[in-house]
Each structure stands twice: as structure tokens, then as C-alpha cells.
Amino acid sequence: MKDNNGVFTERLKDARKINRISFRKMAKMLGYKSPSSYMYxxxxDVQPTIETINKISxxxxxxxxxxxxxxxxESQTK
Structure with missing residues (x-):
């Protein structure tokens, strides 16, 4: 499965459609004001925060x- 900037875009799109969630509804559920925020x-096009990744999942x-x-x-300290 090919990823785009760390996002498996086809899986994300398919799952949203299977759940019958529009861009607008998904954006609202994530607390965004604009549907384009989720679309990106x-x-x-953008990497979401860990908090947003968890919410989407x-x-x-x-x-x-x-x-x-x-x-x-892994962070290395010496």
C-alpha cells in the first residue's frame, strides 16, 4: 500500500465513504471550521497531529x- 506523506490516502477515503461521512461532517467532528482542513x-498534503490521528482512527x-x-x-541522550 502506497502512502502519501505518511497517510494511506485511499484507505482513509474509502473508510470515510463506507461510514457515509462527508468532508464537512468529518471536519466538524475533528473541530475544524472548514472542510478543506480535513481534505488536505x-x-x-499535510501531516496531522497525533491527537488528530487518534481522533480520525x-x-x-x-x-x-x-x-x-x-x-x-528513538531519542538518544548522552
Whole structure:
């Protein structure tokens, strides 16, 4: 599965449509004022915050890893 900027865009789009959630409704559920704010996430144009990633996964009923490729780097202290 190809990701766009860490977002599996087709999975995100398909899950939203299966749940019959419009851009406008999804944006409202996430606390955005404009539907385009969510649209940019779904297209992979912007990377959402961890909080938003968790909300999206909860709304669409899938684990975070299903929609987002997370690159967690271990911090090194010396």
C-alpha cells in the first residue's frame, strides 16, 4: 500500500465513504471550521497531529496504523 506523506490516502477515503461521512461532517467532528482542513489530511498534503490521528482512527473505527505510517525515532541522550 502506497502512502502519501505518511497517510494511506485511499484507505482513509474509502473508510470515510463506507461510514457515509462527508468532508464537512468529518471536519466538524475533528473541530475544524472548514472542510478543506480535513481534505488536505486525506489527500496527504499535510501531516496531522497525533491527537488528530487518534481522533480520525476512532471516528472511522480502525487502528492508527491502518491509515497512517508512523515514523517514530528513538531519542538518544548522552
Amino acid at each position: 489530511i486525506e489527500r496527504g 476512532e471516528i472511522l473505527g480502525q487502528p492508527v496504523e491502518y491509515f497512517f505510517k508512523l515514523n517514530v525515532q
